[in-house]
Amino acid sequence: MSAVTVWGVTYLMHSMLLVAVVAVAARFIRSASVRDTLWKVALIGGIVTATLQVLAPVERILPKQVPQRMQVTMPSPAPAPVVANAPVAAKQPRIDRTMFAEIAYALIALLLLARIFVGRRRFLAAVGDRTEILRGPERELLDALAARVRCTKAIRLSASESIASPVAMLGWEIVIPSDTFARLSAEQQETILAHELGHLLRRDPLWLTLAEAVKALLFFQPLNWLTSAKMKEIAEFLCDDAAVLQTGNQRALAETLAELASNLAPAPPAVAAMAEGGSNLIMRVQRVLRAHPSAPLHVTIRFAIALVVLCAMALFAPAFGIVTAATRTVTREQANDFSDATLRQKFEGPYGETRVKFVAHEARVALDGSWVRFNTPDGYVRVDQDTDRGSTHIEVVPGPSLEPKYRYIANGEEKPWCDDARRAMISGFLAEEAYDGADTHKSSTWAANYSRTEDDGSEVKAQIMLEYDDKTGALDVNNSTIVQVTETSAAGKRSFVFDPRGGRWSGSWSGVRRESWLRRILKDAGASDKVVDSILNY
DSSP, X not given: OOHHHHHHHHHHHHHHHHHHHHHHHHTTOOOHHHHHHHHHHHHHHHHHHHHXXXXXXXXXXXXXXXXXXXXXXXXXXXXXXXXXTOOOOOOOOOOOHHHHHHHHHHHHHHHHHHHHHHHHHHHHHHTTTOEEOOSSHHHHHHHHHHHHTTOOSOOEEEEESSOSSOEEETTTEEEEEXXXXXXXXXXXXXXXXXXXXXXXXXXXXXXXXXXHHHHHHTTTOTHHHHHHHHHHHHHHHHHHHHHHHHHOOHHHHHHHHHHHHTTOOOOOTTSEETTOTTSOHHHHHHHHHHOOOOOOOOHHHHHHHHHHHHXXXXXXXXXXXXXXXXXSSOOTTOEEEXXXXXXXXEEEETTEEEEEEEEEEXXXXXXTSSOEEXXXXXXXXXXXXXXXXXXXXXXXXXXTTSOEEEEEEETTEEEOOOHHHHHHHHHHHHGGGGGTTOOOOOEEEEEEEEEEEOTTSOEEEEEEEEEEXXXXXXXXXXXXXXXXXXXXXXXXXXXXXXXXXXXXXXXXXTTOOHHHHHHHHHHHTTOOHHHHHHHHTO
């Protein structure tokens, strides 16, 4: 499966999650400016976060807090059997379904883009005979409104007999309907121009064009149509507010909307029309008469809201990874290719319940763990395994020539790479199969505080913390290992201490065989003969 497909599935998950969250949040948020920001994030947020998770996986930044990734397992192709002296069949042409899917996607996207282009061309042809207004009351009124909001951008004002509602277009142009505009009062004309100026200042024609492009190129996400409709609806609300704040005349704006409603005509999707068919005019009239408009949020606050939402989505939303399934017969040549993957395993292993987290990026790992190869200098393999015996951390990174460098830490102590490390690494994608055929035994912990007083008044004490193999008695000596035995009597004090440095005897041993003395006390404290032999022979 290609990286483009991985990106597409990740985008689909992220955009669906974003739209759902924004749709719920918008029901409780009264500020139209905040809702406008959230719907714009819903439109482009999935594109941004999916790209970040594919190109820069979050586990590089927060390896300990990486979110669970969804995985799809792809079976490894089985090798074809080789038959001696078999006739060679003619090679049949292979049908590449992926290529057909990509061609079909491109054709649909091009058709949808062509639809936008044709619609805009038809609209421009319809208003192609528009007349630019260079002077007169309309021009003076627009210039006064622009100066009031400190807009220094040159705005083109034109009139057309082919439209029934004023529109704001790309290129900082406002087109007004000649016949309708002439019938309106001066106050109503002012509200029209203030409304359309609001569209230009908010860059609504550009946002609507972007929304149409996203709908066409990412047509497999149908919720983009809902997002685009919500963006257009809230844009009209905010421009109504801007017109009221500019003119201070709510009634004139409501009357203007009612007048324009009688001459509704559809406009191209990428054009911001004051009363085009997609906006709810009755709701807008009621809102204009009842609401108390407030100034929109500052761009810094809106940017901060968008950044918080995008960061939360990029860090904690699920991603989509590809993992090649391991075959039952493992050879040195077989391997898993990981572009970006996070796997979690939980199984009953030779050391009790085993939990494994396997994270890899741009790495190729042999199914038997005998080698690791990297595709890029920023590749890595990280494995964390927890068992009843303790914890294991494995990290493999590329060296200067992409040769792997291994690091194996068991119970906090760094150790040389070994078969245990190899099996722990591949258990991330093979689970208990990683330990098939391994000569492993269950590890046990011996913890005791032993005390006894003899008939002659001597006192014996033992403090023990030791890990060992319950089958062979082999010791797992680490920094937590301690065996301390002391005997205090009238003849003096004798002791034995065992830790990672080995065993050390001290005190008076006249007439006492040290090995027999230690064996007796340790067996009383619960040790087996094999464990005692391992301590004495360490």
